[in-house]
Amino acid sequence: MATSELDTSRDDVDAPDAVTSAGGASQATRSARSPRAASEAVGARSARTKSTRTRAVDDDASEAFQQAQANTDTVKREAKRSRRAPSPARVVEREQSRVTEQPGFVLHSYPYRETSLIIDVLTRDHGRIALVAKGAKRPHSALRGVLQTFQPLSLAWLGKGELRTLTKAEWVGGLRPLEGDALLSGFYLNELLVKFCARDDPHDKLFQHYLTTLHHLAHGEPAGVILRAFERVLLRETGYAVAFDRCTQSRGKVAPDRRYVFHPDWGVRPVRGDEPSDWPVVAGQTLLDMEQDDYSRAQTVQQSKLLMRFLLNHHLGGVPLNTRQILLDLQKL
Numbered sequence: 001m002a003t004s005e006l007d008t009s010r011d012d013v014d015a016p017d018a019v020t021s022a023g024g025a026s027q028a029t030r031s032a033r034s035p036r037a038a039s040e041a042v043g044a045r046s047a048r049t050k051s052t053r054t055r056a057v058d059d060d061a062s063e064a065f066q067q068a069q070a071n072t073d074t075v076k077r078e079a080k081r082s083r084r085a086p087s088p089a090r091v092v093e094r095e096q097s098r099v100t101e102q103p104g105f106v107l108h109s110y111p112y113r114e115t116s117l118i119i120d121v122l123t124r125d126h127g128r129i130a131l132v133a134k135g136a137k138r139p140h141s142a143l144r145g146v147l148q149t150f151q152p153l154s155l156a157w158l159g160k161g162e163l164r165t166l167t168k169a170e171w172v173g174g175l176r177p178l179e180g181d182a183l184l185s186g187f188y189l190n191e192l193l194v195k196f197c198a199r200d201d202p203h204d205k206l207f208q209h210y211l212t213t214l215h216h217l218a219h220g221e222p223a224g225v226i227l228r229a230f231e232r233v234l235l236r237e238t239g240y241a242v243a244f245d246r247c248t249q250s251r252g253k254v255a256p257d258r259r260y261v262f263h264p265d266w267g268v269r270p271v272r273g274d275e276p277s278d279w280p281v282v283a284g285q286t287l288l289d290m291e292q293d294d295y296s297r298a299q300t301v302q303q304s305k306l307l308m309r310f311l312l313n314h315h316l317g318g319v320p321l322n323t324r325q326i327l328l329d330l331q332k333l
Contacts, residue, residue, distance in 0.1 A: 097158060097159055097160045097164075098156075098157075098158050098167075099126065099155075099156060099157050099158075100156040100168070101154050101155075101156065102123050102124065102125060102126065102154070102155045102156065102157075103123065103124045103152065103153070103154060103155075103172070103207075104121045104122060104123040104124065104152075104153050104154075104155045105121060105122050105149070105150070105151070105152065105153065105210070105211075106119050106120070106121055106147050106148065106149050106151075106153070107120045107121060107122055107128070107149070107190040107193055107194055108120040108149075108190060108194060109133075109147060111137065112132055114137075115134075115135050115136070115137045115138050116132055116133060116134045116135060116136055116137060117132070117133045117136040117137060117147065118130055118131070118132050118133075118163070119131050119132075119133055119147055119166070120194060121153075121155065122193055122197070122207060122210065123155065123202070123207070124202070124204060124207045124208075125202055125204070126200060126202055127197060127198070127199065127200050127201040127202040127203060128193065128194070128197040128198070128199055128200075128201070129157075129164060129199060129200060130162065130163050130164070130199070131155070131157050131163070131164050131165065131166040132163055132164070132165055132166060133147060133166045133169070134165065134166070143166070143169055146169045146170065146171050147169060149186065149187075149190065150175070150177065150178050150183075150186050150214055151171060151172075151173075151175060151177075152171075152172040152173070152174060152175055152211070153169055153170065153171060153172060154168075154169070154170045154172055155168070155169055156168035156169075162199070175211075175214060175215060175218060176218035176219070177218070178214070178217055178218055181223055182217040182218060182220070182223065184323065184326065184327060185217055185223045185226070185227060186214065186217060187323045188227065188321070188323040188324065188327070189210065189213060189214075189227075189230060191321055191322060191323050192230075192231070192234055192312070192321070193206075193210070193234070195316060195319075195321075196234055196235075196238045196315075197238060203237045203238070205233070205237055206233060206234065206237040206238075209229075209230060209233045210230070213226055213227075213229070213230045222295075224295070224301050224305060225295040225301065228290070228295060228301075228304050228305065228308055229293050229295075231308045231312065232290070232293070232308070235311065235312075235315070240311075240315055242267075242311070243267060243268070243291070244262075244268060244287040244288070244290045244291040245287060245288055245291040246268065247260075247267070247268050247269055247270065248263070248266045248267030248268055248269060249266065249269060254268060254284045254287050254288055255284045256283070256284045256285040256288055257283075257284060257285070258270060258283075258284045259271045259281050259282070259283060259284070260281070260282055260283075260284055260287060261275050261279045261280070261281055261282070262279070262280075262282070262307060262310070262311065263279075264310075264311065264314040264315075268287060278310070279310065280303070280306040280307050280310050282303040282304075282306075282307055283299065283303065285297070285299070285300070286299060286300045286303040286304060286307075289304075290304050290307075309324075
């Protein structure tokens with residue numbers, strides 16, 4: 001029993017040492033683990049710092065790239081704007097090629113591309129020119145109802161080439177619309193102007209006479225008389241001067257009671273009997289009346305029509321007029 005108690009007491013005495021030893025081992029273990037944990041913590045902090053620095057560098061690089069891209073876009077826009085900006089000489093040339101408030105008439109028009117028209121116009125100061133009317137075929141175009149034949153217009157355009165660009169067209173008014181036979185006569189006038197008038201060759205007197213002729217036709221005056229007077233002015237103003245009151249070779253005055261023919265190249269001469277069969281023979285009185293634009297005699301009206309048809313056909317090189325053929329076809333109905 002004594003031994004047992006002694007052993008128990010020894011165990012009790014040794015227990016604190018054991019506990020102390022165990023606690024020391026635990027502390028030693030923690031002490032052994034602390035450097036590695038510290039190292040890992042330092043590594044983590046270093047990685048976070050490096051990641052932060054990397055992101056900062058990336059952000060700076062991205063901002064620098066965006067700034068460089070913006071600068072490049074600005075340079076491109078400025079270069080494009082400078083290319084678009086016309087030079088001073090170009091601006092002056094453009095202004096010189098601009099025409100405004102020019103009186104004119106539409107002679108003919110035909111489609112150009114999908115929505116535009118090319119119009120052939122007779123102007124007072126620039127003669128006959130071609131203009132492209134952009135968008136004139138669109139349903140709601142302001143030009144659609146303005147670009148009509150036989151109506152006085154105020155025109156504006158830009159350009160110097162064969163085909164200019166119409167920039168404005170306004171209806172002036174003051175002229176009745178043509179109807180019936182007067183309308184066909186108007187188309188006949190327009191076809192003559194297109195065939196006889198060269199581009200960019202102004203004829204102020206012819207322009208004024210065209211306006212006067214349209215006015216007479218619109219008021220129902222006899223077409224035969226009005227057209228003969230216009231044909232004479234047309235030939236004279238386009239370089240085919242026609243004198244009816246004197247013989248070309250002898251320079252003598254035409255006698256009213258004699259018969260004459262008109263040589264296309266030499267002019268009036270008496271009938272000799274060797275003339276081609278298609279040359280019309282006219283009375284001297286007819287020639288004198290035509291020189292004075294007097295068509296009160298029925299004989300003058302009839303013979304002047306044949307003579308002017310012969311002269312126009314000669315100067316056109318035998319090319320028939322479409323409107324004249326239409327009139328002939330209508331007379332056969």
